[in-house]
Amino acid sequence: MKAFLEGHIFIISFTFLVYFLSQRLQKKTKLIILNPILVSIIIIIVFLSLLKINYEVYHEGSKLIDFFLKPAVVSLGVPLYLQLEKIRKQTLHIFVSQLAGCIAGIVSVVLIAKAMGAPHEVILSLAPKSVTTPIAIEVSKAIGGIPPLTASVVIVVGIFGSIFGYAIMKLFGINNPVSQGLSMGTAAHAVGTSKSMEISPTFGAFSSLGLILNGIFTAILTPYILELLGFWIKF
Amino acid sequence: MIIQCVIIFGCLALGELIVSVTGLKLPSSIIGLILLTVFLKIGWVKIKWVKGISDFLSSNLAFFFVPSGVAIMLYLDVIRDSFLPIVVAAFGSTIIILAVTGWVHQIIRKKL
Numbered sequence: 001m002k003a004f005l006e007g008h009i010f011i012i013s014f015t016f017l018v019y020f021l022s023q024r025l026q027k028k029t030k031l032i033i034l035n036p037i038l039v040s041i042i043i044i045i046v047f048l049s050l051l052k053i054n055y056e057v058y059h060e061g062s063k064l065i066d067f068f069l070k071p072a073v074v075s076l077g078v079p080l081y082l083q084l085e086k087i088r089k090q091t092l093h094i095f096v097s098q099l100a101g102c103i104a105g106i107v108s109v110v111l112i113a114k115a116m117g118a119p120h121e122v123i124l125s126l127a128p129k130s131v132t133t134p135i136a137i138e139v140s141k142a143i144g145g146i147p148p149l150t151a152s153v154v155i156v157v158g159i160f161g162s163i164f165g166y167a168i169m170k171l172f173g174i175n176n177p178v179s180q181g182l183s184m185g186t187a188a189h190a191v192g193t194s195k196s197m198e199i200s201p202t203f204g205a206f207s208s209l210g211l212i213l214n215g216i217f218t219a220i221l222t223p224y225i226l227e228l229l230g231f232w233i234k235f
Numbered sequence: 236m237i238i239q240c241v242i243i244f245g246c247l248a249l250g251e252l253i254v255s256v257t258g259l260k261l262p263s264s265i266i267g268l269i270l271l272t273v274f275l276k277i278g279w280v281k282i283k284w285v286k287g288i289s290d291f292l293s294s295n296l297a298f299f300f301v302p303s304g305v306a307i308m309l310y311l312d313v314i315r316d317s318f319l320p321i322v323v324a325a326f327g328s329t330i331i332i333l334a335v336t337g338w339v340h341q342i343i344r345k346k347l
Contacts, residue, residue, distance in 0.1 A: 074270075075271070076296075078285060096339060151303060156307070161329055194296040210336070
């Protein structure tokens, strides 16, 4: 029985089933907090813990799902292409707002974590938390964070953004669809973008743009921003 | 269907090639995304060649994140030790990014 539960086929079908049921649960209850990714992750962690199945075994079995993450990110090129005309008309607006969002994100996460007394490595691990996992891991490695911790926080931030992002923006009076899509991609990378895609491919396109630009800015700027911050405060 | 896979995976493979040749510090998937957009723009790739698979993949993007999210179980103790700082900093900063990016974009949009 254990061999069956630890096999690739069971792990993949189980993950599909859990996600499908989580989606149904959200559709039925209409509660945004019951985000399918969040619910699926919790159910799978509880299931693995109860049956004493190691994470490594699950990881091995679910590699095929993980594998499709990369082509799925590539495929965001289609909605992006369809909005290219609109993007070209406001290149400067997009570029400046992205840069502002990127810097605000890194500075604020470091300052808040420092003020709350987080240890040095944790602060560094949080710095690239807003961008897509592969970039965040690379940046975390480069600046001396704990890459797997960064990866976990990235997912949590993405889920938080996809659940509350649009409500938060409404609260702040951000009503323009382009601004909303962009901000979502900047703050909550591909997980937030998946939420935008659910609303419409147009929102999805601007979210994709936000995730690309913030990813690039974060990869380039994080070490320098941290260095500059280091002159002001010790973290 | 096969042509669709050729294009999507081809862009990804080109992305990996570019990363390995140039040593660029960006993920191959992001470079693949940019390449696909460029190829569509300059007409090397027709939208109907990729429509089906890209609709499927991009509209189910969230699902593919589940396995990497499960990895959180390995770091529950680190997260527990700094739970409050991590949560407040990560969520607080996410709210700040949403506000700053959105505001700046809306303001310059109206001014320029």
